[in-house]
Amino acid sequence: MTDEDFKSELELFAGLVEAKKARGILVNVVRFRHKMGPGMQEWRVKNISSRYSAAGVQRFAFLLPADAPVPPMMNQSAAGEGFLTRGFNSAEQAMAWLTGT
Numbered sequence: 001m002t003d004e005d006f007k008s009e010l011e012l013f014a015g016l017v018e019a020k021k022a023r024g025i026l027v028n029v030v031r032f033r034h035k036m037g038p039g040m041q042e043w044r045v046k047n048i049s050s051r052y053s054a055a056g057v058q059r060f061a062f063l064l065p066a067d068a069p070v071p072p073m074m075n076q077s078a079a080g081e082g083f084l085t086r087g088f089n090s091a092e093q094a095m096a097w098l099t100g101t
Helices: 003-020 040-055 091-099
Strands: 024-028 059-063 084-088
Touching: 003 040, 024 091, 059 091, 084 091
Parallel strands: 024 059, 059 084
Antiparallel strands: none
16 A cells, blocks of 8 residues: 555545544554555644544544554544544444443
């Protein structure tokens, strides 16, 4: 996957989030292998996170492998994001956090 492929997929996903007016997002990165190039994080916040916020997203969860440590950066929102972000090692925990149960 190139950075351009990654951008295209994020734009497609952002459109689905907007159409559904999703309040919570769960992204499974258990098998994700793409290494974002320079400037990609800034591009994502400016062009994708802003769309999530405008759509009404309040919580964004990453699902990581069960045995992987959750990097501190996955437990904080990036500057400019209007929603909470957390990383989880269990889909059940992620869903409970997303739904407030």
